[in-house]
Amino acid sequence: MSIAIVPVVLCGGSGTRLWPLSREKYPKQLLNLINDDSLLQATLRRIQGDGAELQVGAPLVVCNEEYRFVIAEQLRLMNVSGTVLLEPIGRNTAPALTIAALEASQVGQDPILLVMPADHVIVETEIFQEAVKLAAIQAEAGHIVTFGIVPDSPETGYGYIQKGEALAKDNAAHAIAKFVEKPDLQTAVQYIESGQFLWNSGLFMMRASVWLHAMAQCRADILEVAKASWDQKQDDGDFVRVDKVLFAGCPSDSIDYAVMEKVTKAEAALPKGVVVPLAAGWSDVGAWDSYWKVLPQDEGGNASKGDVMLTGCENILALSSSRLVACVGVSNIAVVETPDAVLVIDKNQTQEVKKVVELLKAQGRQEASLHRKVHRPWGWYDSIDMGERFQVKRIVVNPGATLSLQMHHHRAEHWIVVTGTAEVTRGDEVFLVSENQSTYIPLGVTHRLANPGRLPLEMIEVQSGAYLGEDDIVRFNDQYGRS
Template sequence: MLSPSPIVPVILAGGSGTRLWPISRDSLPKQFQSLASDRTLYQEALERVADPTIFTAPLVLTHEDFRFFARRQASDIGIEATVALEPTRRDSGPALIAAALLAQRIAGEHCLVMSLAADHVVGDRPLFRDAVFKAASAAAAGNIVTFGIKPTAPRTSYGYIRPGTPLEQDGSYAVDTFVEKPNTATAERYVSEGYLWNSGNFMFPAALLIEEATRFEPEIVEAVRAAVDNAAEDLGFLRLDVKAFGAAPAKSIDYAVMERTRRAAVIEGVFSWSDIGSWNAVHELGESDVAGNVTRGAVALLDSRNSYVRSDGPLVAAVGLDGISVVATEDAVLVMPTSRSEDVKPLVAKLKAERHVQANEHLKAHRPWGTYQTICRGDRFHVKKIVVEPGGRLSLQKHYHRAEHWIVVKGTAEVTLDGKVFEVRENESTYLPLGGVHRLANPGKIPLELIEVQTGSYLGEDDIVRIEDVYNRN
């Protein structure tokens, strides 16, 4: 162990990541996607803190909508995490105060906490480990430490930190000032003067963060403490109290504490790092061909250079691209000059304002029991492929505006309909009339796959009246 105090790793995994649309959407944001490797960004963050000689088991803070992703993806790589649910997004200030309070319950009042964003890419694991050692030493000495990153270029998409007086702990400095995202000329000056990128990742004594937050933002601490004190267990998740947490003012930890405390310190991380906040950043992380192109999926290029082309759906064939990004899914395609990657966020806002379902939802929707994916949709019908994982059970429900036909193509379905329970096997089907109280479950050991055909006057997902639900959804 690095210090007499255990280190509780906290993974913040509640963001939406609209800058990486159409891959990242509200229904499945970037931290739960594989963008830089075969692992998701969230899984990579968990693996960085998996050494039991340094860290306790991780504490994950995420949003209600992502709770099953967080637990399932951690379990898939053999990591058991405590998953706490933020009932509403209040920015990083309340989240980190909640993390500090929860960490004290896990590892004692004097524990250290390391907070990492779930959607960052970190390379050079040995160098990252060295930075953890330095940050822990500085934090144990009574500092709130931020991980600064040595710039590789004058980026305008990051905030910067100016290191001040060196501290006694090796490689650590008092923070002289935090500065917002600069223009290009200012960023060039910052790099030349030794400023560091602000990564937004921290190491701190839990008690110190709470003490400083109480000094500057007592209203936030009071609300968050009440939310933690009144938290409830729910299906293995820790659900923070809705009313109390919602009363906390929304404020980032930088504004709430870091820019006001005299206990702020920074260590210089020389490991490779990216907040992967744009498609331009994804392009830079990829392995390019001799013409500077980075491709992924079914892609064919001719006479193209310095471009990023990705397909998670159809074949994308392009001729004569230069500095262009193309990102294709099964239901949406983004095309833009790579230099305009920062404009994806306002584009998504425009799509949402125009009520394009693709702005928020993926064609394949993930649920606690499995997935469903639209095959075909018309005026009075909707055809889906449904996959129910072994042991999965949909809610007992009914619909006011639609009837459904289920055709099993793989596995065995256990169907409940108006109090009767029966099985439907491969190549068999059943009909669920409008208003029928029904449930679908998979009692088998392999995934259940079926085709659902909905017919009726209204086919929206909000035409579901849940009577009983093992996942405690509304």
């Protein structure tokens, strides 16, 4: 019998421990860390094409407003038609799953939700799909299922789940005996030796109605506010927006704390908590040392990506984004290069990267939140040079895309078209600028840039003026709903 499943992808989180590749406004789930797919795209792809036993529906992606356009573009590139639910403010995973369950059940259906963080790696897709099929049987029976990762080492950075009674003859599913917090090393060794403990993965399955019932029993306050904000939702093009003011009043809690730790107590009013073991090459890619583990390594234990040269090195991670990175005679370090920042860190200290991000934020530096290359709904720009009273940007506008009608108080702009054709609005004028041509936008003049062609428009913009910040924009008309 076919089982209907709706993937729910939780795409929040800033991934600060993978700085400088991951930034607050372009976090790790949007990056191509393993192959040509971003972690978000890989998350969606591993549940596609699953055969006749599972009927996989269009996904629900719950994300922050800040990177909604990038997510919509990544779905488009996959030819995936799904719903993007916007969280106006982060309130952890329990409220995020609650609004997703409300959305999934709005037409009277009660699908099984496969809840997946967008930033995990699972190497063995077929094994994962088999585990999903087993979990779906338990979810269809009204249980709340989580996936427990079969541990291969005594990790102290993960929470653990203790298996209870077996629910199937093949030991494919167990009742959850208890959840335990991150242990010290000695305790973690004992957990591994007992064979009764699994890593807590953050992957779940349950019917939408079962989750909403559990929330009503365990966190009625969250359910009430989440439902009120969802009831006032608005469709905004490719996105669904819950009410910002109401959602801001929602308490913050995780799926584990809000519900999962309570369902282990076997109260009559609550669904049963079940764990399905999973051994499929899982990693949460939570820090540079865990990322190193999932990459191919040479005979010296070195993993690298980009333009990297290594000699006499052991157990290092070296990543290059824009220039040559050469490492000589070093061991057990991570070197991560981006166009605007370089990180060098002991692989045993990778959890401490967040302290650098905190320091950058305290100093008001944009390297904490933005890359030099910034994605926009119409394309992207790269700030390739800057100095006192000037800035040079490389701008790419997607075919058919249009920037907002805008004006700047403190800067003028020179535009030089490299490839394609630009349609320029300057005051009352509208005209075309072709390859190797340029135009000038004086300070204080209303203007707009558009790409009327079928190929990307690439141009160089030279800004000059007393202030060149991105907040010096007065928007009069914007098709993307930005103020």
